[in-house]
Amino acid sequence: MSEPWAWLEASAWQASETVLVSPDRPRDGAPEHSLWDLHQQQDLQELLSASPSSDRSFALAHRLLSLPASGLLREQADQLRRELVGETVTYVVNRNLNYTNHCLQHCSFCAFRRDPGASGAYWHSFETLQARAEEARALGATELCIQGGLNPEARLDGSALHYYQALLEALSEAAPGLHLHAFSPQELLFIAEQDQIPLQTVIDGLKASGLGSIPGTAAEVLSESVRARLCPEKLSARQWCAVVLQVHRSGLPSTATLMAGHLESTADRAAHLLTLVALQQAAWQHQHSGFSEFVLLPFIGAQAPAALRQRVGRDQPDQGSMLALTAQARLLLGAWFPNHQPSWVKLTLAGATEALRWGCNDLGGTLMEESITSAAGALGGTAQTPEALRRAAVSLQRPVRERTTLYTAVPACA
Template sequence: MTLGSESNFLERPLSSLVSDAERLTIGSFGPVVTYSRKVFIPLTTLCRDVCHYCTFAKAPRQIRSPYLSREEVLAIARAGAEAGCREALFTLGDRPEARFSAARSALAAMGYRSTLTYLGAMAKAVLDETGLLPHLNAGLMDDADYAALRPVSASMGLMLETASERLSHKDGPHYGSPDKLPARRLEALEAAGRALVPFTTGLLIGIGETRIERIEALQAIRNSHARHRHIQEVIIQNFRAKPGTKMADHPELSLDEHLWTIAVARLILGPDMVIQAPPNLHAPDELAALLRAGVNDWGGVSPVTPDHVNPEAPWPRLDLLDRATSAAGRVLRERLAIGPSFARKPEAWMEPALARVVRRSVDARGLPITDGWHSGTALPMPVERREGVTVQSGRIREILARALKGGRLEEGDIVRLFEADGPDIELITGAADELRRQAIGDAVTFVVNRNINYTNICLYKCGFCAFSKGTAKALRGPAYMLDYEEVARRAVEAADRGATEVCLQGGIHPDYDGNTYINVLRTVHTAAPSIHIHAFSPLEVTHGARTLGLSLHDFLTMLKKEGLATLPGTAAEILDDEVRTIICPDKVNTAEWLDVMRTAHAIGLRSTATIMFGHVDHYAHWARHLLAIRDLQSETGGFTEFVPLPFVHMEAPIWRRGQARSGPSARESLLMHSVARLVLHPLISNIQTSWVKLGEQGVIAALQAGANDLGGVLMDESITRAAGGTNGQAWDADRMTAIAEAAGRFAMQRTTLYQPAAALMTAAE
């Protein structure tokens, strides 16, 4: 292999390499540094290799038993699960049965033909009985081995260590270790790629290799990854001399040499590769230098088990690791055994059952939701407050400055805001709150309204909808269709209770046509002529127009004449057809939704705009959605407000099938309100927060992060409840007032069009 242009790394100053590496790292990962909370399960310390630096491998006479028993494995895993671990790291020697009769006898006694088949059984036991995700470091394997173990593991790993054949020669550290031949290890990397295994590899540096040989090894890893896209992280591990080994007196690597290799790894492998360095192999005051050189992951850290490979180097306490990471302007975040970029698309890299587990565990970044909060639940929404600055804060401030001036942000800017973490969240929420104060003042508005969902029977197959497709009949209730008399009764009752608005929506019943919607309007307008009718999603409008053979313009004009006053901006979900083809393939597409709203605005019907997020979508989709709303508002001025609706997953069919995440994280839910305020400024002044989705603490947090409106008292909320939501069906005016005051503001009842209302609701039963 030739070095090519990368030979210049040999001549460049370390400071130059580190500067470029840090820039690339921050550009891709921002301030986030990940780690995995794991338990270390040394399934066997027998090994057929004799690496001259290793203390992990033992001879049969040195150990009580060749293998951990099933009970011992599960005891370690259960202790890890109780301590909040998510990964079970299985580490073992390479095919010990090829060398030791004790291993062969032990396997035969347990009923297994090989170490790898026993490993598969133990990984399955841990997965099934504790929920920990196995990561397997099992030495050299071929295509068949990877295929056999893939169903019971989240990821696997094999350190390349070196590409130098020279180190396997006599007197070299790998002499007598057939599994350490670089060609064999590179073939194992290829086999893992062919098997679609998320894979960890890396270098062990300081064992006698040269800088040129390190570059060659990194190039080999890069080339394998280019073919298969399967390398989830590359570890740059420094050699540590261990007493009792042949290399006990071998000099250890200097910090600068480690930094040089990390920086070169970043520059060779590119900005998107996860670069890891074990934090327990350096002094705490050296960790910041590793981060600056290109590290963005600390690997597995266990609160339960020691590092059996480096027993002389205890894991750092997680609070101390967090502190050291923060001191470097970074934010420590937990990850799974499968890397974040792979966890964002688990269906491509895992068996369906494992993909389901991973997908349900993570946010849109591919990082696990660790606080237990989900939208729609009664659990108070946690809000993390972190002071300080990060390496990303300058870029965030630049984006915020443009947003505060009302400029149109680009998609990449918006994605960067959604990726923000740690102290940068405070920057964003603070800027959004200040913008809210300037645009709206301190009033927290709400409308006294009633939802009338006239049917839950629907022709469409939206995967997120539990209202018509949910399996929990106790929540959804039986299929129903209200008759006109009942619709009228509910409208009159709403008016008698002080409501200024009724919101009319329902499923697309197979018997409904455009005349149905006209008759619903006539019914309500006749029964309660003073009440504002806020009705019909763009899907319902499109269905009505098509069934009557009318244009959108003509049908909307008819609806307006019959009393329609405004349209809800529902059925938007995510305005990106890449997402819509998954969650609502037979629904109106992005262009059709926007066309309904454009047409409605043109004839004087104003509308709300919504986003339903946190399922199969990602930050780029959210950015495109916000920009689509902004661009249409710039054209028409017809949107009254923007309403973030976090996905409530519990009874949603797409979630129950394992095809969606479990809603957005608390961080994402809060940021959606702030980022919407910033992106839509100054074109949309009102940002609403949903008490149904977020609960009391959540809406208070949102009100302090850019939101100014609590929506409606609703009286009869049923859609979120059908999905498993537990935050109630109605809030009265007193509760709205208390929430506003808890956020440091005052409440004001409004109309649908954001005019002050004459009187508050008298009662809600």
């Protein structure tokens, strides 16, 4: 087994230790949320501006994340959203392309993965994916979101990198001009491990082949103790941070996520969100784009592997607690994350619309096809039309506009 820092830049590996906040760090007293009123703007301001590495910041974050759903919490989050990004609700017209569900890992929450040859297993050809990309472009998409399982057979001329480069190039040929939002930090590190080459070589090669940004999935919860139970075969929390540091330094933006509502504690959530702030601070300090958005991903257990499903005891998200977390994340991430997005796949469109009242400003993408969360038993469906997303925003009497992946205006010719 290779060392955890193998394939990573030494400077990124060293920096990852600094940005990763541990849920076990000492705190300045017990986190008694009853002692803290959100009307105390001095405390709130301290929370938003404090260094993520300080114990005081962790304690305040823990206290904030302990607050129950309430009208006051919602109002504070919505007011901050209004101050940072205004009233406009945004969305992107995109298509998901999950190119294979063959995967060598066995995450305890995943109902998507299959072994080759198993019932429901697939590995789409470039021709199939190109046809779907062409269709997406004809339907007005500006983005392709490309993710899949970790398939060791995905090679071209003996190289995993060459396969993934060829995939991006085939999609660009079929749908020129579409933004390629592809490959999680786990997938990037997997490619490096498969070819035994530096991660930077992978990033540079994919960028040369058209990669425009990466999804911030595979983060789940950035707590090593939770990951040991949730996804022990996956890259570690520190490795995830190191990959993201290298991605941002290479000029590629990414999204940021938190999968919540399973085995994680309040302290785990606090550490995760403060780690995201630290990573964003590192990116902005060097004038890099960093994270473009934060997306809360509630756990779906309906079709999840039985062991985790039984431990969690819930098939669908607890909407009240997820709305509270939506607001808490908005307040905790502050100005470092202007854009917040709920998951209509996991919450349903009605639930995602309600999240717009709890600090969110974006409804995500049309997706056109979704196979990872739906495999877990989500109730939100696999696609939305632009019209449906627009109606959701209008139902709240909010203005709405289409955006690009990176939250710029869509060109008139798109």
